[in-house]
Amino acid sequence: MQTLLAFIVAILILVSLHEFGHYIVARLCGVKVLRFSVGFGKPFLKKKRGDTEWCIAPIPLGGYVKMVDTREGGVAEADLPYAFDKQHPAKRIAIVAAGPLTNLLLAVLLFGLSFSMGITELRPYVGTVEPASIAARAGFVPGDKIVSVNGVAVNDWSAARNEIVLNLESAEVNVAVETQNGRNAVRTINIAGTADAGQVVKQQGHIGLLPFKITNTLAEVLPGSPAATAGLKKGDTLVTADGKRLHYWSDWSSLFRQSPGKSLTIQYLRNGQTFETRLRPNSEELPDHTLIGKAGVAPQSDEAWTEKIRRQYTPTVAQAFGMGWQKTADYSAMMVKFFGKLLTGQASLSHISGPITIADVAGKTASYGLQSYVEFLALVSISLGIMNLLPIPVLDGGHLVYYAAEWIRGKPLSGRIQAAGLRFGLALMLMLMMVAFFNDITRLFG
Template identity: 45%
Template structure:
């Protein structure tokens, strides 16, 4: 819990500080007087002065602000008129507004580039298992297939394959996937992502397609206490030899059988060199409206194969920077596409996350190591940049829209229009925050 809280505070502190520093730095260079630089909202807990500026840490750490001299907020002396934000040319206003999200974007790029220079541990895009009758199975994929490229985009890890698949997910045309099969032949296969419908934009995309990156064996590693498997007498170390009279060659075949529902399964297991028959009735569970079976088993991983699947991605600085920019471009496109599809109902709103989920994942990434935490920090920084540029009043994107209108029309947006926009933006943000909090609670405590 302490690590989670610390990781969450560091994440917010770094991202908010960088964001507000972007606004501050550009405002100063555009000749605008800054009055307050605040990390957090609400009552100041700590404050100090730097010349005419007040710097502070406030009680609510979910954001921050840079308050500039502005006639719309308070009277400005004639000697300081030229330093007021509202008196600046629209292009300067646009630069100041964009600087915050741009600072988060640059931070994400530098963090990703640094990771690539140092080296990132990854998993080669080799299918450890292919679920029978799945989309991948019907497309001809087999265990041991290594994905070389997707839609002519080379991939070196499952993370890159996941991003590349999401990038082409909106097309009705099957994705062209080049693979190197178990015989070292390079062949092309067509993966019809459209068959997944809305589920194509979910984090479990690879599993829903039928891919399991881990090389699983048919030996049981763990049996959950009081589970259907435990009540039937299955034990850790049992090797499942057959399922309903058919030789069980891969764990995914058992997973596929469970998708049919809580139907009794006739298993033959080998224990201490002796084979015995066990009939087990899976427990019934509901997953997204579908009733499936659950045994409460975990398989072992083929450690020799797993070692071969490991890869370390490491690039020289220029190539690392290029890879970081490429990753940011793809993830930005995916974020915008996902947001658009949620608006039109083509993607689930369950994916909207709030501070509880961010804190949880921050803690989990920190527990996995500094590299994982830095990668998570880069992802959240990029997400913050994209979110803030959406044309919603109260966000930077909403202010950007006002200043673009001023640039095109030659006059500022009227206070009445801004007031209406503020109310609309506040309503949208409160609704989004409520949805995010609901999803957090459901995911963490009820899911």
């Protein structure tokens, strides 16, 4: 119910304000608006105010503003001066652009509101490198500080991750780092065109890097697991395996994984005293018939390291909204770059998400708190704004192209060209919707 409610609220806010942007500018330009609807289908709630009928319809996946337009049927002679299609192209461009621009402005306001509550940033330090991962093969080690990605400077973990993920499908990614001993180095990820690139997309950009450092102290021991049978408990610190000291949790994880059914002599600390036990990891077969071992334990994070990489502060209101503007500009540029890569085949269609994923993330962010949900709304608002500005017929951006061409030529494009563009746009959007639903279902059940 929380997921459903969070999704509906998000759609109502973002779509309503998008359409309200169209409505306000249409009225300012002297266009008569017949209906403002939130949702599709037969309205179940109507309210007439002035010339406009305000409606709420049952399908909460969009909305629309219906204006007087001679192309959609007969128009009374008295209404002709107020018809949308009879306005100067500049006015029509302003009306159409108002919706997406309202979404982008809303994102600035939402980010600003979130940032004014306080900001928690993670500095771009590598805390954990998962064994045998893409990151491990690229040479990353715990303690690396990421300085830049393909020459683009990064100041926090989120920016570093986004730059890496955006580029790894289409090009070699060179990550400049500063090591723990202060030396400069470059970690190179080169998986473009390989199966690994597709796997990263399925794992939502995960390449085996985590900002948090994991200790050898146990945070959890699953009941009935090999570790519980061996007598290990929460709070125990693993020290040696078969007489060999293992310094990192990644080493322990790798050892358990590579030792299915094998008896291991484990030395551990409990309340300052050293104990020894025998542990035999369970065997589990992967889909490729590889056997791996599982011990049934989870580690604690290093709180001192977390304090080192975490930065918390509360900016002034002016600073918060200035940062909101910058964040909106950065994410907008990133999305435009992504669509460019998608068009040239340098990015996978697997990145495209639909309403099921949006609903899932809406529910999760709402459960984390108001600030997370507000930032989620900002990101979706940017997506809605940029998506609608794409020059695809049936989207706002396609109409902008038509009206700009009309303004330049002094006359509209022929009906044949507009009809062909409409068919192309509908086919393309239908394909994207099918891909989005397929990706959603794959993520949900995959």
